[in-house]
Amino acid sequence: MQELLSKPLFSIGDKFDVTLSQLLLAILFIIIAALFSHYFSKFITRKILAKFKMAEDNLVILKRLIFFILLALITVTTLSFFNVPLTAFAFISGAVAIGVGFGAKTVMDNFISGWILMSExxxxxxxxxxxxxxxxxxxxxxxxxxxxxxxxxxxxxxxxxxxxxxxxxxWTLVDPNIRTSVRVGVAYGSDIEKVKAILEKILKDHESVIDDPAPAVIFEDFADSALVFDLWFWATVGAVRELRVIRSDIRFSINKHFKEEGIVIAFPQRDLHFKFDDQANFPISISDQRSSKKPNNGEKGDE
Missing domain, CATH: 2.30.30.60 (SH3 type barrels.)
Structure with missing residues (x-):
């Protein structure tokens, strides 16, 4: 066994022979170096650099730089310690280059793209x-x-x-602020100035709605069954679901304040008017009129 390990595998020039034991030990130490570099870079970024309150993406970039620098240094040192010159792996690098050219193009493309994403x-x-x-x-x-x-x-x-x-x-490349909107419709005949004042107060009182840019209440349209208002505002968002929660909070608040002020949130309704002929028991015409007013249970329709 010892003879097999000490037997030269190949020669580099006329001065140096690479044995199997040297090659196996070099590969083993390179694997250990990779593991050490991984955990050491992870320790440095989480325990030391994280105390400087750096952005998480910056920590990831530093972690990878530390990993590759440590791996390169330990690899070169290990090979020098075992008297294995870097040229001993020239044949391996040639095989890797061929593999990259034919079978690993996509992997290298994604690898390089990852570094571009981290740099830009x-x-x-x-x-x-x-x-x-x-x-x-x-x-x-x-x-x-x-x-x-x-x-x-x-x-x-x-x-x-x-x-x-x-x-x-x-959505959050420059800052965590995102613009969004909430739509509400009120019944025809409502005091629109009062509606606008209530909506502006709701936006002003919400803690996640920012003042600059200022929120706006837009009288959007005279719809079939409602006077439509849009609430446009910017909000500070830390997660995707927070935007939906903010809009939900504003809708809850709108419903509460409108009930307190007696403002009706419109919904589609239709009034059907039947006109009967004096000589017949069936209608001769039907008219359809849409309305957004509250139905009055004490009144009867036209007959």
């Missing part, structure tokens, strides 16, 4: 993005792919090259 930073961890019609939050930017958690809880694994080339909407 069009997408960061915890950003709210919209990708191919799916809204979600970025939870990881990896070497090969980016993971997006959709609003329904499902996780999307998107290749970095696809993400880099897609028409991506990043």
């Amino acid at each position: 930073r069009p997408v960061r961890i915890n950003d709210i993005v919209e990708y191919e019609g799916h809204l979600g939050r970025v939870i990881e930017v990896g070497n090969r792919s980016t993971m997006i958690k959709r609003i329904d809880g499902a996780h999307m694994v998107v290749p970095n090259s696809s993400l880099l080339q897609a028409n991506l909407i990043n």
Whole structure:
């Protein structure tokens, strides 16, 4: 066994022979170096660099830089310690280059795209993005792919090259503020100035609605059954579901205040008018009129 391990596998020039034991030990130490670099970089970023309150995506970039630098240094040191020159792996690098050219093109494309994403930073961890019609939050930017958690809880694994080339909407790239709207319709005959004042107060009192840009109450339309108002506002959002919660809170508040002030939230209604002929027992004409007023149970329709 010892003879097999000490037997030269190949020679580099005329001066150096690489034995099986040297090659196996070098590979073993490189694997150990990779594990050590991974856990050490993870320890440095979470226990030391995290105390400086850096952004999470910056910590990920630093973690990867520390990992690759440590791996390169330990690998070169290990090979030098066992007197194995780097040229001993020239044949391996040649085989890897051929594999990259034919079978690993997509992997390398995604790997390079991942570093481009981390350097240009069009997408960061915890950003709210919209990708191919799916809204979600970025939870990881990896070497090969980016993971997006959709609003329904499902996780999307998107290749970095696809993400880099897609028409991506990043709702929180510059700041965490997102504009949204809530629509409500009131019955015809309502005091619209009073409605506007109530809606403006609701927006002003909500803690997540920001003042700059200022929220706005828009009288949108004279609809068939309602006077339609749109509430446009900007809100500070930390997660995808928070935007839905904010809109829900505002709708609860609208319903409460309108009830207190006696303002009717409109809903579609129809009044049917039948006209009977004196000589017949069946209607000769029917007229259809839409209304948004409250039905009065004490009144009868036209006969």
